[in-house]
Amino acid sequence: MRHADALHDLLLSLGDLTVEEIRLRSQPPEAADEWLDSLERDRRALRVAIAGERRWIAAEDAGRMRDALGIVIPPGLPDAFLESPRDPLGDVVSRYARTHPPFLAESAAARFDLPIASVRQALERLAAAGRVVEGEFLPAGRAREWCDAEVLRSLKRRSLARLRREVEPVLPAALGRFSADWQGVRSPRKGLDALLSAIEQLQGCPLPASVLESEILPARVTGYKPADLDLLCAAGEVMWRGIESVGPSDGRIALHLPDRYALLARPAASSEGELAERLRQILSARGALFFSDLVTETGAFAGDVLRSLWDLVWAGEATNDTLAPLRSFLKGGTSEERRNFRGRSFRSRRSGPPGSEGRWSLLPAVGSAGPSETERRTALAASLLERYGVVTREAVHAEGIVGGFSTVYPIFQAMEQAGRIRRGYFVAGLGATQFALPGADDRLRSSREPEPEGEGRTWILAAADPANPYGAAVSWPETSGASPRPSRAAGARVLLREGELLAASGRGERTLITFLPPEEPERTEAARAIASTLAGLVEEGRRRAVLIGRIDGADPGISPLAPFLIAAGFTLGSRGFLKRGAGLRPPGPQDNTRSSASDA
Numbered sequence: 012m013r014h015a016d017a018l019h020d021l022l023l024s025l026g027d028l029t030v031e032e033i034r035l036r037s038q039p040p041e042a043a044d045e046w047l048d049s050l051e052r053d054r055r056a057l058r059v060a061i062a063g064e065r066r067w068i069a070a071e072d073a074g075r076m077r078d079a080l081g082i083v084i085p086p087g088l089p090d091a092f093l094e095s096p097r098d099p100l101g102d103v104v105s106r107y108a109r110t111h112p113p114f115l116a117e118s119a120a121a122r123f124d125l126p127i128a129s130v131r132q133a134l135e136r137l138a139a140a141g142r143v144v145e146g147e148f149l150p151a152g153r154a155r156e157w158c159d160a161e162v163l164r165s166l167k168r169r170s171l172a173r174l175r176r177e178v179e180p181v182l183p184a185a186l187g188r189f190s191a192d193w194q195g196v197r198s199p200r201k202g203l204d205a206l207l208s209a210i211e212q213l214q215g216c217p218l219p220a221s222v223l224e225s226e227i228l229p230a231r232v233t234g235y236k237p238a239d240l241d242l243l244c245a246a247g248e249v250m251w252r253g254i255e256s257v258g259p260s261d262g263r264i265a266l267h268l269p270d271r272y273a274l275l276a277r278p279a280a281s282s283e284g285e286l287a288e289r290l291r292q293i294l295s296a297r298g299a300l301f302f303s304d305l306v307t308e309t310g311a312f313a314g315d316v317l318r319s320l321w322d323l324v325w326a327g328e329a330t331n332d333t334l335a336p337l338r339s340f341l342k343g344g345t346s347e348e349r350r351n352f353r354g355r356s357f358r359s360r361r362s363g364p365p366g367s368e369g370r371w372s373l374l375p376a377v378g379s380a381g382p383s384e385t386e387r388r389t390a391l392a393a394s395l396l397e398r399y400g401v402v403t404r405e406a407v408h409a410e411g412i413v414g415g416f417s418t419v420y421p422i423f424q425a426m427e428q429a430g431r432i433r434r435g436y437f438v439a440g441l442g443a444t445q446f447a448l449p450g451a452d453d454r455l456r457s458s459r460e461p462e463p464e465g466e467g468r469t470w471i472l473a474a475a476d477p478a479n480p481y482g483a484a485v486s487w488p489e490t491s492g493a494s495p496r497p498s499r500a501a502g503a504r505v506l507l508r509e510g511e512l513l514a515a516s517g518r519g520e521r522t523l524i525t526f527l528p529p530e531e532p533e534r535t536e537a538a539r540a541i542a543s544t545l546a547g548l549v550e551e552g553r554r555r556a557v558l559i560g561r562i563d564g565a566d567p568g569i570s571p572l573a574p575f576l577i578a579a580g581f582t583l584g585s586r587g588f589l590k591r592g593a594g595l596r597p598p599g600p601q602d603n604t605r606s607s608a609s610d611a
Contacts, residue, residue: 012037015046019055022069026106029066057085062124079103080123104133105142113148113156180439181459183485187510188458193400194478195231206232206239210249210266212398215275216410217254217263219475219501221341226473241333251334252276252374253324260341261501262325273381274390279327286311286319294373299332302367317367331369339365392422396432398477400451404442409483461509469540474503474515481505481512488512488526494564497524508540521560525572542575549592560587
């Protein structure tokens, strides 16, 4: 305050103040005495006794303070200032709440030397009117506090703004390191519990069936065995659902835990056709059935029944108690090739064609009878946060969620307001609308710098793996004019070195696109890492052979990567760079293989 009028406004706003409290708010402090004398002469401020000490109040508060606190008011005030308000104590306590952070009822009672019961009653009346709230607001609080509703909203706004300012965005490479760590790719675990935890994090996410068991789950579970997933399905721990068919022998599926299915499953389409409707009626009436039973019930040809069953699967209507039929479906080929398939480790006595194994059943309907739309959106938002830790608009769009980011954005906003998640500009180069679980933002910032040299610094993921942020949360880096554009298609892969994208390949790794750093020695280190990691696929038994036919859209022999591939054990032939596993057929004349560095 710099003058007497400001002091009068302050008394109206804050209520009773001692001389020392007034001086703390005055500039200069010594001028406060003069201003108080002026206001007292003009009958605009009064000196009264409250809680055993002398305080000053505005004249307009005389009647309110008299009735609330029982103080003696000096004579000579206008009658208008002495009128009794409807709830004088409520007004005094309300102003105390308006001008303080969260407080204990005992603190307000001590300020005015009032019985604690009277103050609590006043606070409860204010709470019923929505003017104050009760809760646990203070760190290390020993009891429940009270706070003015608008003060609490202001504290939330300021706290969120401060938290947002604290977050310095990281580079996309740090997001790559964080994603691999968050989803367990950098430290895979063993056993059924590890598999169930991985599925719990991935549930609801559309995943290419062709890479689910060959790359996505093995990246998270050491020693993954398909039989383990079948065991979880048979035990009722996991269920799978078709999302869409992709070509004649692939599709996208989603894994679910049964208790979350109704909340996270996408609305099903409807498979058309008389046979599909007949199968729907039979499964609805009789429950899970083997393929032979369905053929008997419908009286249709086995091939027609199988096609209709898979139409129901990709429409999201039917499923199976095992993934065996899905694995057979992925073998592809004609019906004759399916009948002649001998990939089993035993001679089957079952009469049904490949792709019909197990028991078939209808999935629970996802509709109006289940959870509300708000509940479903809330569950979807929580699932995205559990899967990614840090959710961006781009990552949500990559999952193909109906309605896009606008479906979950209001939920994220409400969760942020409730203090359950944080919003900020966490990753540089992405949109400003980013949300993170508590603790995930700290782990992201701790991933700013790569770990020291050591094992596991370079890894390969399926391009469609949710742990790969490139092509989803992070845009693909620019490529040269001759290079094809990378994609997250089934069968495509990415090679990451401490979260930074070094290379991407198409289906079967025959087409390689590199993203080498422009400067040395980082460029040489990156090229060596690409070559050694691709060679490791064969040496570790993960691939029988690796053939690279094109590098950056050109002949692989002229690529800067060529000498590093040769040093890693690749040989250059007419079809490109090839590395075979031990015990495989040696290259014949048709390979036109040249093995020396000078020939390359």
